[in-house]
Amino acid sequence: MKDTDTFLWELKQENPKEYAVLMYDAFGKMGSNVEGGNANRPGLLHQCRSARGPEFSGQYCQVFLRQGRIQYFVGLCVPDSCREEEVELLVLYGQLQFNQMSLVPPLPPILVNESTQEMIMTHCLSNTIDPDASDVACLFVCCVMVAVPLAATLYTAITKLRANREVRATMESRRLSTDLNLYGALKTNGPSNKEAESSTSEENGNSGPRPLCFPQSVLQRCLRAFSLQTAREGVLSTSPPIPGGGYSSLNGIRVFSLLWIICGHSAQFPVINNLDNYKNWKTTVESSPLYVFTISGPVFLAVDTFLLLGGLLSARSLLSCINRAEDKLSPGLVANYLFKRIKRIQPLHVFIMCLTVGLISLVQWGPYWFPFIDTLMDCKTYWWANLLLISNLLPVHEICIPWTWYLSLDFQCYATTPLLVFFYRLNKGVFAAVAGLLLLMTTAASIIITALHHLPVFQPSTMTSENYVLFYYVKPYTRYAPFLIGILMGIYLATKECQLLKYKWQAALGWVSCFSVMALVVGLAYILRDTPADPSIPHALYQGLHRPAWALSVAWIILACEEGYGGYINSFLSLNIWVPLSNISFACYLVHPVFIIIYIGLQETPIHYMDINFMYLFLGHLVLTMAVSYVLTVLIERPYLLLKW
Numbered sequence: 001m002k003d004t005d006t007f008l009w010e011l012k013q014e015n016p017k018e019y020a021v022l023m024y025d026a027f028g029k030m031g032s033n034v035e036g037g038n039a040n041r042p043g044l045l046h047q048c049r050s051a052r053g054p055e056f057s058g059q060y061c062q063v064f065l066r067q068g069r070i071q072y073f074v075g076l077c078v079p080d081s082c083r084e085e086e087v088e089l090l091v092l093y094g095q096l097q098f099n100q101m102s103l104v105p106p107l108p109p110i111l112v113n114e115s116t117q118e119m120i121m122t123h124c125l126s127n128t129i130d131p132d133a134s135d136v137a138c139l140f141v142c143c144v145m146v147a148v149p150l151a152a153t154l155y156t157a158i159t160k161l162r163a164n165r166e167v168r169a170t171m172e173s174r175r176l177s178t179d180l181n182l183y184g185a186l187k188t189n190g191p192s193n194k195e196a197e198s199s200t201s202e203e204n205g206n207s208g209p210r211p212l213c214f215p216q217s218v219l220q221r222c223l224r225a226f227s228l229q230t231a232r233e234g235v236l237s238t239s240p241p242i243p244g245g246g247y248s249s250l251n252g253i254r255v256f257s258l259l260w261i262i263c264g265h266s267a268q269f270p271v272i273n274n275l276d277n278y279k280n281w282k283t284t285v286e287s288s289p290l291y292v293f294t295i296s297g298p299v300f301l302a303v304d305t306f307l308l309l310g311g312l313l314s315a316r317s318l319l320s321c322i323n324r325a326e327d328k329l330s331p332g333l334v335a336n337y338l339f340k341r342i343k344r345i346q347p348l349h350v351f352i353m354c355l356t357v358g359l360i361s362l363v364q365w366g367p368y369w370f371p372f373i374d375t376l377m378d379c380k381t382y383w384w385a386n387l388l389l390i391s392n393l394l395p396v397h398e399i400c401i402p403w404t405w406y407l408s409l410d411f412q413c414y415a416t417t418p419l420l421v422f423f424y425r426l427n428k429g430v431f432a433a434v435a436g437l438l439l440l441m442t443t444a445a446s447i448i449i450t451a452l453h454h455l456p457v458f459q460p461s462t463m464t465s466e467n468y469v470l471f472y473y474v475k476p477y478t479r480y481a482p483f484l485i486g487i488l489m490g491i492y493l494a495t496k497e498c499q500l501l502k503y504k505w506q507a508a509l510g511w512v513s514c515f516s517v518m519a520l521v522v523g524l525a526y527i528l529r530d531t532p533a534d535p536s537i538p539h540a541l542y543q544g545l546h547r548p549a550w551a552l553s554v555a556w557i558i559l560a561c562e563e564g565y566g567g568y569i570n571s572f573l574s575l576n577i578w579v580p581l582s583n584i585s586f587a588c589y590l591v592h593p594v595f596i597i598i599y600i601g602l603q604e605t606p607i608h609y610m611d612i613n614f615m616y617l618f619l620g621h622l623v624l625t626m627a628v629s630y631v632l633t634v635l636i637e638r639p640y641l642l643l644k645w
Helices: 002-011 018-025 045-050 084-092 133-182 193-203 213-226 249-272 278-285 297-324 331-362 370-377 379-387 402-414 417-426 428-453 460-464 466-473 476-495 504-527 537-562 567-573 578-583 585-601 611-642
Strands: 058-067 070-079 118-124
Touching: 002 018, 002 070, 018 045, 018 058, 018 070, 045 058, 045 070, 058 084, 070 084, 084 118, 133 213, 133 331, 133 611, 213 611, 249 297, 249 537, 249 567, 249 578, 249 585, 249 611, 297 331, 297 402, 297 417, 297 476, 297 504, 297 537, 331 379, 331 402, 331 417, 331 585, 331 611, 379 402, 402 476, 402 585, 417 428, 417 476, 428 466, 428 476, 428 537, 466 476, 476 537, 504 537, 537 567, 578 585, 585 611
Parallel strands: none
Antiparallel strands: 058 070, 058 118
C-alpha cells in the first residue's frame, strides 16, 4: 500500500517523475474495433518492467474480467511489492483511481449492454527468471544430448587427423626407402616383412585373446554413430535411401502433408487468444469456402495421411525382418521390432520435451503467453506419460507438450502390426475377418462418440472444445482406421505376385473416384462446420467415415504410382527434391510448434488478421523449422538410428 500510494501520489503532481509516467503509460487502454473482437488491453509489458521507482520497480499483471458475454484482460503496471491477491483487492475496491477515473474502466455501454465488471482472476508475470530443479534437470538433459555428439565429432576428427598423418608418414617412409634402393643403398638389418607384420599383429593383440577389444569396438562404433561426420551423411542427399526400393511417391506425400500441418498450426495457434479482430476473422475465414483447405478440418487430414504411411511402412519393415529371420515371427523379433521404433522416436521426443520445459523457465514471456503455461507446465507432473508413449490416453489438460500426442498414438498403432501380420501368416480368412472387425469397431466408435457428445467437425475455434479432444481427436479407437488401411496396403505391396491394375480404364476409374472422394471429404467439412446442438446423424457419419475414406484415397495414389499408372502425379511426388525434406520431416513436426509458441509468447501486442500476415507467418515458421530440424536430425535423431546394439 505504501508503494502504491507513492505511485499514485506521483501521478497527481504537475510534473510527475519519469517512472510514474512509464508505469501509467504501460497500463492497457481500450483500442478500436471492440466489435471485431479487440477487447483485450495488453498494455506494454517491457515498458512497465523498465520503470524504476524510489523503492520499487514496475511489475506487469493481467486482470481477467467478464462484462456481459465478453471476456477480456487488462494489463496493469503496479509496484513489484504487490502480490496477485493484493492487485485483485485494488481493482475490486476501486483503489486505483486517478482524477475520479478508474485505471481499469469498463467497456462503454454503447458496445456492451452490461456495464458491471466481474473479476475472473489475476495473474502477475515475474520480473526475474527463477528455474526450479525440474527446469535445471531438463536443461541438463538437453546439454548432455547435444554435448555427446559434439564430443564424438571432435574425437572422430582427431582420430582421422592422426590416421592421415600416419598414412602420409608411411608413404613418405616408403618413398625414401625406394629412393635409397635406387641409388644402391644396402638393406638394413631390420626385421623382415613377415617379422614386421608379426610384430604389428602382436602389438594389436592379434596373436592371442583380446579381452579389451570388444568394449573398445563398441565404444568406437558408438562414437562413429554419434559423430556429425557420420550422422550428416545422406540427410541432404537427393538420392532415395534405398535405390530401387520403391515407394518413391511417399516422399512427396509426406512433405506435402507436413507443409499442410505447419500451415494449419501457423493459422490456428494465434486464433486462440492473439487476434485483435477475432470476430472479423471468424466471419471471413470460417464462413468462406476459399479457406477450407488451410483453416477447417481438412488440415488435419494430413495426420491421417501420416498414419496411413506409418501403417504401410511398419508392415513392410516387419515383413522384411521376418524374411531376414528365416521366415520366423518370434517374440524376440517382435521385441526388437518395437525397440527399434522406440529408438527411432524417443530421443528427439525427449529432447524437444526437455527443451520446451527449459524455455519456459529461461524466457521472459509476454502477455499472450499465459494461455500456454498450464498446458506446457503439465510436463512437470505427467512427463512419464510421454516416456511411456501413453500421453494421448490422459485427459487433454494433462498432456505434456500437446502436439506430441501423435507419437503416442502412432506407437500404439505400431504395436498392433505384429498381431495383424501373425494372423495374415496364420490364415488369410482369419486375417480378413480380424481386419474387417477392427475397421468396423473404430468407425462405430467415432460415430457413437460424436453423436453422444454433439461433437463438431474440426474448426479452429474447436481447439477450445475440450470434449472434442478429450473423447475423439487423440484416441486410438477413433483414429485407428487410416493406420489399419496402411497395414493392409503395406502387406499387399510387400507380398504381391502380380499387378492389381492391368487396364487403363481401371486406372482412370480409380483416379476419378479418388479425386471425387477427396473433394467430398473436404467439401463436407465446410458444409458441416456448425456445431450441432443435438445428436446429428450427418456429423456422426462424417466423423466416422471421412478418415478411412481419405486414407483409401491416398492409398489409391500410392498404388497407382507403384503400378505404373501415376503419370505426372507420380513424377511430381517422386522428385528427388522431396528426399532431403522427407529425411528431416520428423524433426520438423516436433520443432515447428515450438517456433509458433515462441513467436506468440513474445508478442506484446495482438496480431491483426490479414491473409498476407498469415502467409508471412507460415513462411517464416517454415524456414526456421527446416533449418533447425536439419541440425536436430544430425545431432539427435540420426545418431540413435545409426547406433547398433
